[in-house]
Amino acid sequence: MDAYIGVDVGRTTRIAVVDASGRILSQRRINTVLTDGRSLVDQLIREVVALKNVSQQTVLAVGVGLPGLVDIDQQVQILPNLPDISAIDIRSELAAAVSLPVILDNDANAATYGEWKCGAAKNANNLVYISIGTGIGGGIVLGGKMQRGARGYAGEFGHMKVGLQELDCSCGSVGCLETVASGPNIVRRAREMIFESPTYMRSVLASKISKRLTCEDIVEAAMQGDELAMRVISSTANYLGTAIANVINLFNVELVVLGGPVMTTSTILLEYIREYLKQGSFPKLYDCCKLVAASLGDNAGVIGSAIMAQDRLSEQRMAARG
Ligand SMILES: [Zn+2]
Structure with a gap:
């Protein structure tokens, strides 16, 4: 074979x-x-x-x-x-x-390519895939073709500017999506919120802070209704949903596929992203676009x-x- x-x-x-x-x-x-x-x-x-x-x-x-x-x-x-x-x-x-x-x-x-040919985006001709893990990456398919851009570098979704926190990024710029919404940065923001507010010291996440706090911990706490964890998930979804809305408004894709380790653990994040996406997109373009989780893990x-x-x-x- x-x-x-x-x-x-x-x-x-x-x-x-x-x-x-x-x-x-x-x-x-x-x-x-x-x-x-x-x-x-x-x-x-x-x-x-x-x-x-x-x-x-x-x-x-x-x-x-x-x-x-x-x-x-x-x-x-x-x-x-x-x-x-x-x-x-x-x-x-x-x-x-x-x-x-x-x-x-x-x-x-x-x-x-994997999700497009064999996974959640099979049969779609216009899609964006976004992977959220240690970093944030992406790929674009338009008109049934992978889009690579002038030199092959297209799809650097993690370096879209969300501009709320002017943090230095590994790409040499500041204020990139990756500096707030990648796995390690979601955890960093949760830790900072715990240390900034005495209320949050009572959060279930605060009890885990002496150990290695993970995105899974945050998702789990959010599912249990922990206020701090919910705020972290909601603000992360706001950053991601806003950036994805820009992509939808620009390309009129029929499908956005979210994958990577952070998304694998979190259906709650997907639901929140959908809300912010709806708020940020042109309604006609939102209506013809589906937001789905990746299927190949x-x-x-x-x-x-x-x-x-x-x-x-x-x-x-x-x-x-x-
Ligand atoms: Zn960057």
Whole structure:
């Protein structure tokens, strides 16, 4: 059976063999080497070659999603904390080592592709996917085509300006959505609110503050009606809903898919976002757009990068046939 390898690079890297319909046949998770770009690339090559060699299927191509800017020439331009990686031609090195065609893309684009081809956005032609986790990423499909922009960097949803808190962002700017609504920043805002108000010291979240407070704790407390947790969820939804309203007003998409670890744990957040989205959107555009949760969970990236590799390969074969 023909198959494809999908790779989703993050703090943990997932590598999977995926069939043509997007079903995962086998996979492994590894702790990513994050010391320097060279070591990370060597690790990726080693792991992909090893998985290809043990796979019982005929692997035809490899797709890799990376948490940074990947340009249309398949060069990684920015990977946070690993600046030396932009000097490495990852695609050529991996293709030579594994003797297969390889494509690279931004990890959120890969997840968008997965949800679009095999998940919650199947059959949609105009959609935006947004992933909320340690960072906030996104991907755009318009007129049945992934939109990559002039150099391949489109979809940096996390760096839309919400402008209420002028906090420094990892992108070099200030006031980005990611600085208030990513997983770690949701937790940071909850902690700050606990320390700022004596009332909130009685919150169920305050009792957890000596331990590692997580987004799951906040969601759980909100479900139990904790006032502080509700305020954190509501303000997070306000930031996200406002930013999504801008996207809907701009692109008239039929579907917005919300994924990533923060969304996986929180249906309450989705409901609040829907309210703010309604308030912020042009009513006609809101009425023809659905807001849904992603359906592939943390498999979206590996499935998407594998199916993207499959589609790229068949495009190339069609072009070769003329
Ligand atoms: Zn930013």
